[in-house]
Amino acid sequence: MKIVLSRIFGILEGCFSWRNVLVLFIVTQIVYGIILGFTIPMVTEYSSGMKLLDTMPMGYNSAYVERLLNILGEEGRRLYLSYQIPVDMVYPGLFAVAHSLLLMGIFRKNFWLHGKVRYFVLVPIFAGAFDYLENIGIIIMILIYPKFIPIVADLTSMFSMLKSIFTTLFFGTLIVSLIFLALRIRVKEQALR
Numbered sequence: 429m430k431i432v433l434s435r436i437f438g439i440l441e442g443c444f445s446w447r448n449v450l451v452l453f454i455v456t457q458i459v460y461g462i463i464l465g466f467t468i469p470m471v472t473e474y475s476s477g478m479k480l481l482d483t484m485p486m487g488y489n490s491a492y493v494e495r496l497l498n499i500l501g502e503e504g505r506r507l508y509l510s511y512q513i514p515v516d517m518v519y520p521g522l523f524a525v526a527h528s529l530l531l532m533g534i535f536r537k538n539f540w541l542h543g544k545v546r547y548f549v550l551v552p553i554f555a556g557a558f559d560y561l562e563n564i565g566i567i568i569m570i571l572i573y574p575k576f577i578p579i580v581a582d583l584t585s586m587f588s589m590l591k592s593i594f595t596t597l598f599f600g601t602l603i604v605s606l607i608f609l610a611l612r613i614r615v616k617e618q619a620l621r
Contacts, residue, residue, distance in 0.1 A: 433547060433550060440528050453530065455522055456527075475499060481496070481585075485595075488585050488588070490576075517560070517563055520556035524552045525552075537612070
C-alpha cells in the first residue's frame with residue numbers, strides 16, 4: 429500500500445503547478461455548480477421531498493433507499509442515471525486531483541513534503557474514490573430495480589459516509605495547513621523587521 433501511495437504522490441508531484449491548481453479548481457467548481465444547480469434539482473423534482481443518496485453525508489438505511497427508488501418512479505430513476513450520475517462520475521476525479529494539488533502547494537510552502545505528514549495530500553484521492561464507489565452502488569441499484577438487494581444499499585451508504593469523512597478531513601487539513609502557512613509568513617515578516 430505504501431508503494432501505491434508513494435507512486436500516486438509522485439504522479440501528483442510531477443503534475444503540480446499553481447496554474448494546474450487554478451484551472452482544475454475552476455473546472456471542479458463549474459462541474460459542482462452543474463450538480464447543485466441543475467442535475468440534483470432535476471432529479472429531486474421526482475423525489476417528493478426525499479433527499480438523493482449523493483446528498484446524505486451521514487448515510488441512509490436500506491428502507492430509505494428502497495422508498496426513494498419507488499418514489500422517484502421510472503422517470504426520476506432515468507434522470508438520476510442519465511444526468512446526475514454522468515456528471516457525478518466526472519466530479520470526484522476533478523475534486524481529488526484539484527484538491528490534492530492544492531494541498532501539495534500549501535504543504536510545499538510549509539516544507540511538509542517530507543515524512544508521513546505528506547500523505548495528507550492524498551486525502552482528497554480517498555474522498556474521490558469513495559464517491560466513485562457510492563456512484564457505482566447507486567447505478568447498480570437503479571439498474572436492477574425493481575429488484576432490491578439491501579446489502580448493496582448498505583455498502584453504498586457506507587461509501588457515502590466514507591466520502592463525507594474524507595471530504596471533511598480534507599477541509600480540516602486545508603484549514604490547519606493554511607493557519608500554519610499564515611503563521612510562517614507572519615514569523616518571517618517579523619524576523620525581517
